[in-house]
Amino acid sequence: MIVVDLFSGAGGLTEGFVREGFEIVAHVEKERWACETLKTRICFHYLKSRNDLDLYYEYIRRSNDYKNIAQDRQIIFDKYPELKEKVESEVLNKTFGDPKEDPGATAKEEIIRLIEKNLKGRKVDVIIGGPPCQAYSLIGRGRMGRAAREDKRNFLFYYYRDVVEYFKPEVFIFENVPGILSAHNGRIFEVIREEFDTIGYNILSGVDEKDPRKNIVNASDLGVYQNRKRVILFGTRNNLKYPDFKKYAVKLNEVQSTRNAISDLPFLQPGEGNDYFWGEYENNDIKNLSEFQKLMREDSIGILHHMARRHQDRDRRIYQRAIEKAKIGEQLKYKDIPEEDSTHRNKEDFEDRYKVHWWEDVPHTIVAHIGKDGHYNIHPDINQLRSLTVREAARIQSFPDNYKFEGPRTWQYVQVGNAVPPLMSQAIAKAVKEECFNNPKYRIRSED
Structure with missing residues (x-):
């Protein structure tokens, strides 16, 4: 055909x-x-x-x-x-x-x-x-x-x-x-x-x-x-x-959640990782992997495009607040951000600017805007305080780990989001x- x-x-x-x-x-x-x-x-x-x-x-x-x-x-x-x-x-x-x-x-x-x-x-x-x-x-x-x-x-x-x-x-x-x-x-x-x-x-x-x-x-x-x-x-x-x-x-026999999608990917601080080949998997014990993670790893030697953006201290403080809100089932609103960390006077238009892919929730929509900033795609781990990497976004989009996105990181994000x-x-x-x-x-x- x-x-x-x-x-x-x-x-x-x-x-x-x-x-x-x-x-x-x-x-x-x-x-x-x-x-x-x-x-x-x-x-x-x-x-x-x-x-x-x-x-x-x-x-x-x-x-x-x-x-x-x-x-x-x-x-x-x-x-x-x-x-x-x-x-x-x-x-x-x-x-x-x-x-x-x-x-x-x-x-x-x-x-x-x-x-x-x-x-x-x-x-x-x-x-x-x-x-x-x-x-x-x-x-x-x-x-x-x-x-x-x-x-x-x-x-x-x-x-x-x-x-x-x-x-x-x-x-x-x-x-x-x-x-x-x-x-x-x-x-x-x-x-x-x-x-x-x-x-x-x-x-x-x-x-x-x-x-x-x-x-x-x-x-x-x-x-x-x-x-x-x-x-x-x-x-x-x-x-x-x-x-x-x-x-x-x-149909996989498990809950569709951020945890089951990306929890096996390596811990990163902002600025850490690799835009290309990060390396082989740290955890190869399939008993500790979700069914989705096993599926994403098929025919792959390791992890690509796992590079964390650098973030300003102000953004990381906001991310922490957003994660704390997500933990109790709430989304951070722009009006809740302290004045010293707020950069926009028009708070209504930016009300939902920050959003976390909470561990137990079904991830929300990945869109091409992730190529501009990661505020709407915050990683749920409060110890990392960063936005999603290209690979994490690709996982949520169900791209297998062997799928290589060519070009600069911004264009990798755009390709995934679109x-x-x-x-x-x-x-x-x-x-x-x-x-x-x-x-x-x-x-x-x-x-x-």
């Missing part, structure tokens, strides 16, 4: 489909470092298929400067020269747009041509992806005000639609934030449905067809140790029912495979 991934990011949605046996022939992504992460992940899966993960581990150990990525990766390409051509052709570092208006953009016709080249005459079965969502989201609209109404990101789905129209996949998956259903008083979603209807696709937002606003999926229901609400739009030419994604989620959690995408992929391609009742036509 052949898949094209649009607006790929760091590959969280791709990861689930690869695990379920789909073949990804192309990723289209505008951000450079996300593209480098995609290339590295393709290398991982390629080497795993050849029982040669030791070579991937060697790359991990020696890769300690993002500026030397091409040089470091050469140890893989020297042994598998065909792999270099594969990653360069499949990962398309392109921005959808009109080159006449934006010199950095690439015309959709050129992107389609590059995808076709990878297909080699084969048919696309599934298109996946979610156009950038900031302008749809409630947070994004709150920060951007009127500018959100004119933000071109609101209309990137037209390029998604055009690619779907050209390749005519049997189904497509369009993942996005819940705000897409309410943006512009619901008009954005109405337009999306109308546009796909004109090219022969029925698009469903969930099981409740009368009130789409009720069709919100929580990633925690799909095996992810995180409260992360999303909309999964499902498009089909064959009047298929909306898949039962929850039915295919990984991603679809892999366990969520795996449940989606399995549902699509079983209910759309393997189910005799809804057997999809192999011909147009």
Whole structure:
């Protein structure tokens, strides 16, 4: 089953489909470092298929400067020269747009041509992806005000639609934030449905067809140790029912909590750790690990991206207060911060600025803002008084420990925060495979 991934990011949605046996022939992504992460992940899966993960581990150990990525990766390409051509052709570092208006953009016709080249005459079965969502989201609209109404990101789905129209996949998956259903008083979603209807696709937002606003999926229901609400739009030419994604989620016999997600990762003080390969696991006694931690450690030699930010003393004092509040089930409000540590006069807008991922709670949503500061993602250990590392955030997003995020730390955080959690995408992929391609009742036509 052949898949094209649009607006790929760091590959969280791709990861689930690869695990379920789909073949990804192309990723289209505008951000450079996300593209480098995609290339590295393709290398991982390629080497795993050849029982040669030791070579991937060697790359991990020696890769300690993002500026030397091409040089470091050469140890893989020297042994598998065909792999270099594969990653360069499949990962398309392109921005959808009109080159006449934006010199950095690439015309959709050129992107389609590059995808076709990878297909080699084969048919696309599934298109996946979610156009950038900031302008749809409630947070994004709150920060951007009127500018959100004119933000071109609101209309990137037209390029998604055009690619779907050209390749005519049997189904497509369009993942996005819940705000897409309410943006512009619901008009954005109405337009999306109308546009796909004109090219022969029925698009469903969930099981409740009368009130789409009720069709919100929580990633925690799909095996992810995180409260992360999303909309999964499902498009089909064959009047298929909306898949039962929850039915295919990984189910572990334990509580979904911050403790079970990250408690095995090494103790760090601010400024300690490593942005690249931290080292092998300190605790290899699986009896002391949660089921989730065991799952995250599969096919990994150790810990990547476990570097703690440096924090000002003022922030650490605030973090201590926030952790003490979290311990009794409360969240620190900005008005509770002493004047000497308060930096904003408008306390209402920053009321929920500080938030702890408390040990026994389901972690709250990781978003791209974690790349700017860690105040909304405070580690629960009062003896550490710091924000989450990239690896801790990645764990909460269900990225396995062998998943390497390329680029500077800020871009690592952004990639993690923007991603679809892999366990969520795996449940989606399995549902699509079983209910759309393997189910005799809804057997999809192999011909147009």
